[in-house]
Amino acid sequence: MAKHAQLNNIDHAELRVRTGYGAALGDAAMWCPSFPHEFRNLQPYYPIVFSKDAATGGFRPLALFGLEDGENLFLGPSSDWGAEYIPLAIRMRPFLIGRSDNGAGGRQMEVHIDLDHPRVSETDGEALFLEHGGHSPYLQEVSKLLAEVHDGEQGIGRFSALLEELDLIEPFTLDVTLNDGSQGRLAGYYVIAEEVLYNLDQQALGRLQAAGYLQPVFMAVASLSQFRGLIDRRNKRLEDR
């Protein structure tokens, strides 16, 4: 179970965070949330698809790492991640974004941590605080990362709402046949509706452009060629086995 706490230099003075990637560090996931501003960096490696949030009915973009639950084809025997760009939502683990009143009527962002996350340790990994309580360079990097995620998260609702309004999201099913003849189906995800995209009128294109979504939308379309990459990675695993 996750146990969230606001990070502070008294309770958590001795905490360390294990870096690197692997199933033992909680990375054996088929996908992670993604943000439009990182689509360009994601698209050379990961298919960008959308899922429907069970609580709100709204769409949100994901980067896919595998073809079935719990499968991350970017993990290997070493602690490296098998791609040059690692999604923000993976890099922020085990930290979370909290918010509190800033005393002036607004909300301010706080760094929270999941104390039960396998990355959290008191013996090995990167230190969070310096000897006298200051932020370690690692924690400073984390803070910047969280700020970026926070900004990205703010825009997700508007992004998805505009795509929906323009009918740019459609259901997607992928039937996969692997080299060993086994068959599988990936279903329940959504992608950018290319036919609709290529037939948008100038006004609709203008709205995408003005909102800064034109490039992310085309990056998401381009990313679908990475399904080939996922299938190749999966086939390679079969051979190595």
Next chain:
Amino acid sequence: MIKDIVIVGGGTAGWLTAGILAADHRAAHDDGLRVTLVESPNVPILGVGEGTWPSLRDTLRRIGISETEFVRRCHASFKQGSRFNGWRTGAPGDFYFHPFEAPPNPDHVDPLALWRAAPDGTPFAEAVNFQAALCLEAKAPKQVVTPEYAAVVNYAYHLDAPAFAALLREHCTAKLGVRLITDDVIDVLVEDDGCVAGLETSNNGRLAGDLFVDCTGGKALLIGGALGGAVRDVSHILGNDRALAVQAPYATQNEVIASQTTGTALSAGWVWDIALQARRGIGYVYSSRFCDEDRAREELSEYLARVAPAGAVAGGDARLIKFQSGYREAPWVGNVVAIGMSQGFVEPLEASAIVMIELSAIMLSDTLPADRAVLDAAARRFNKRAAYRWERIVEFLKLHYVLSERPEPFWQAHQDRNCWPERLKELLQQWRYEPPSREDFTDALEIFPAASYAYVLYGMNFQTQRRSVLRRRDAALAARRHVDEITARKRKLISGLSKNRELIEHIMTRGLSRV
């Protein structure tokens, strides 16, 4: 060539017909049909909260209205069937459901075998299907992630009719290319061959057209007034002729929104209770032969005192509507087609009004003659289909009354077999030995399928003899397996579906996605 369609009347019938014709026949394009609707500035729409059938979902999608917008604009809520209170004896606990979901495929398991395999005392509708249980819990028919018009369980809507007509008007004129003329028709110009050549209007002169659709309601300005077509009166079968309609608020903002239309039997008729988002439409349908208006208002007050917040509304606030059940045997004459109340009207039991509009408008659209040369053939086909449907509706509505054991004179009068349709008599005799089957209702687009009849019959405690020679589909083992499946499905749906009100609130704030 048939190019110009003129629809007279702007209620639900007029605008639904306009929407279906304009969407199917590309009225917004030069090479499409030209659709004109003439709406009187002076005729108010006769609108109470109305119930619909699941076909409306297909119809709305067909004409391109988003479900989110429809639910928001028409104050709509979700309807999963009907509940009948007190129709059999009026004793406490006397109620049954007629849900939209059908029992399992009768080729696999006979509905009566299924019922007998359920625990003793389980009502028929709850034994053979999961939907009555969802209605008892005021559940929504879908989840927030279910796309527009898609269903987890089959559903229709309760809607606010004037708001619905306003939404259709806006959609038809802004998106579908329907031309709206706000004017009164003062004369109908009939040619020697019995076809209508045009309409004389107060301010827009003469309107010509190739085909006219009469959606003028009970007035039947074209089909009745100008062409003199006769109405087949069925008031000797369905004698209700008055309705006292009223709106009741909810006691609190969070009061449950019922998942079905509730019809409660009173001494000389029944009360409809239709849950919209912020209020309920309630009305007493009764027979003036058995009850005068004052007495009816008192009975309605008693009902309201039981179900509405104290002092909010009483029978004295209700609007009186007079009607007579009947339909036109020939709703299509020459180049005039009657759709809506001009075609026919029976009492609102089982919500046949809007579904008959949809079916008529869809048939007109699907079979729209390309040329006047084939008008007569199209009319014959249309009239045959319409008559078949009206006969079935009258029989099905009558069925609700004939099995009652209530002692009041109104209910006892329904026992008089002289006022039972012949076909219904034969079927009731047949059903003593076997349940209703699809062989009894063979139309491809039957309004009420065999399952609907079964829900009413066995809800009213009708007895069908137990078979002594068993067929494969009567096997007890298979029936028990189906009972287990239905029980499991019921449990899963009850935990997975939110309350009606929660889904509606989600649609109001966030909307449903189209995919």
